[in-house]
Amino acid sequence: MASRSGGVLPVVGQRPAERADAVRNRRKILEVAARMLAEDGAEALSLAEVAHAAEVGVGTVYRRFGDRAGLLLSLLDDTELRFQEAFLHGPPPLGPGAPPADRLRAFLHALVDRVEAHPDLLLMTENTTPGQRYGNGHHSARRLHTVMLLTSLRPGADVHYLADALLAAVTPGLVVFQRRHQHRTADEIKSGVNDLLTLL
Structure with a gap:
């Protein structure tokens, strides 16, 4: 989006198109992670527990986000x-x-x-x-x-x-x-x- 001064506002998080099921899984994982983060803090966040609560395989979480830091950065x-x-x-x-x-x-x-x-x-x-x-x-x-x-x-x-x-x-x-x-x-x-x- 261009500003009146000619600059462009950098919008973060823009991603390439994904399959509908991948989008749903990603959204579900992030929503679960956000809830768990609010309840227990970042240090207690476990990818295995996120996967279980989101009803997806733990491999799906690892493939999508890499590790806990990657999940937190994606959530941010x-x-x-x-x-x-x-x-x-x-x-x-x-x-x-x-x-x-x-x-x-x-x-x-x-x-x-x-x-x-x-x-x-x-x-x-x-x-x-x-x-x-x-x-x-x-x-x-x-x-x-x-x-x-x-x-x-x-x-x-x-x-x-x-x-x-x-x-x-x-x-x-x-x-x-x-x-x-x-x-x-x-x-x-x-x-x-x-x-x-x-x-x-």
């Missing part, structure tokens, strides 16, 4: 693709059709909700080098989207720096720390995001 890409579809093409205020300020607020709130829904999965993205963390397609898409909205809100400002600063406030590591150690609620974090946006 799948959730990111759904999120990108929501902010690129979904209903407002997260999707097109709302004023830029409303879209930016909804976008940052949605990032908090993503961490709330998938904390352990998203924490994996923080166990990398800065180049890998901030140079991957997931972050690049979020950053470009934020830059586009800020360009409408603050013409002439250093919108690239502002985008980095805003996204830093809703990184998985910080949100998980605020939730688990500072005992802030998700709504309190979103309220803080709103206060931060008033400084723009």
Whole structure:
């Protein structure tokens, strides 16, 4: 999707066409893995248990995802693709059709909700080098989207720096720390995001 500045939003997770049964199996495996991850955490995730719960052979899971890390990365890409579809093409205020300020607020709130829904999965993205963390397609898409909205809100400002600063406030590591150690609620974090946006 082309931006007004001529850039292209990198949409992750695009895959070649698959047979209908393969698509069904993949979806079932990812749904089961997401549920087990939410219930028991990443360390407890077993490919054999995922296969049993998804009612497919364990060989199917290994052939499709390779190992546990491959399954987790595929699950991460799948959730990111759904999120990108929501902010690129979904209903407002997260999707097109709302004023830029409303879209930016909804976008940052949605990032908090993503961490709330998938904390352990998203924490994996923080166990990398800065180049890998901030140079991957997931972050690049979020950053470009934020830059586009800020360009409408603050013409002439250093919108690239502002985008980095805003996204830093809703990184998985910080949100998980605020939730688990500072005992802030998700709504309190979103309220803080709103206060931060008033400084723009």
